[in-house]
Amino acid sequence: MSQLLRTSVARVLFSVLIGATTGLVLFGVTRLSGRDLFVVTGGIAGAVSVLMFQVYGRAARLTEVTVTVPQFSQLTFIVNDESRQVAWRLFVETVTRVSTQPLKHDDGLIRETLTSLYGLFATTREALKAARPSVPVSGGPTVEYLAITMLNRELRPFLSSWHPRLLAYENATPDGPESAWPDNADCRAELRVVQANLRSYALGFARLAGVKEGQLLIDGAP
Template identity: 65%
Template sequence: MVIGSLTGLAVFSLTQVTSRSLFVITGGVAGAAAVLAVQWYQRTARLTQVKVTVPQLSELTFAVNNDARQVAWRMFIETVTRVSTQPLASDEGVVREALTSLYGLFATTRDTLKAARPSAAVPGGHTVEYLAITMLNRELRPFLSQWHARLREFEQSHPESPESDWPDNAACRAELQQVQRDIHAYAVGFARLAGVREPESLIGLVPVPRTPDDPPERSRPSAGNDRDAY
């Protein structure tokens, strides 16, 4: 009732305005509406093309707007602050926590995509959703489905044994390094879509795959808790 009364009063007041004042009010309302429309277009409708090179996918052209850039920025932060792109030496951390971190990346990516509005379809252009879903299904899912089951089997059959006794420990870590290299490329791609300058300097070095003949790695100094990388 109050809202209706105030609305009726406002309409009545406007009908009493004549001449120059009416033109001023009408022009002000039209100007405000135009500004809001332009801002909305700049935020959501205007598309720009960005070329991204992911070795696993070759060079792709993406059509992004501000909403897509925000999704890409969230994906960039998620990938570069986890073990998915940060090297894990052979004498550092535990594989179980690394797998848990990758599962977290999988779940966060899925939640981010579900919460965002679908990108506008553009002929010949890919979307940030395409890059994110490809990372999940091509890189994370195969690795997790294989090694999670094998590690869980060892943990259940050897509940008192340390993870270092797991016969597949070295093989899992070696494949983890390859996954890190692959996701590193996706992280750079998300950074390009988000408009981040020099993303490689933020991500760090690309994890280098190791062979059984390589000498043991020395632990890297850490500025904080090692779990922060997960």
């Protein structure tokens, strides 16, 4: 309570100081004439024009993007240059892993797939931690919201469900092939669903990043 009171008093004092300074400047300007008046008013006009250009530049870089992902019908984002950079990094991390590449019934190892998905979880989290939080525009979602939703609704449930089960089999039968794991087929079936969902998120990141050929890049990824 005392901290809140001190903060409120500081804000009032700061506001009084700003108001007094502004009044003093205006008083001085009204007493000017001739060349001095033109110099001061010209300087003020220049400062105002610079501020207006900055505001206009920020507004011009804002883009409205509609994304369709699992669990949602459509989400409308307002993105700027910073959020595009975050979305591009998340797109690259997603499409360069097995997260979006099909794993056939008898192809590859589930252990390698789980390891790759763990890597995607870690790099996505690190990318979000390293980036400056986006400021929501008009109350809409941000690229961070989309990424965290992907982590909590797709990656975390799948990994927390299947990693312990596969690990238990590996510990019980150290020399047994993964193909002999009784849950192999069920895990692969659920993995295909998760991969399809992650593909939608990857396409969403591509749209937010301004990638025109996002689907082609995903399909063409090795």
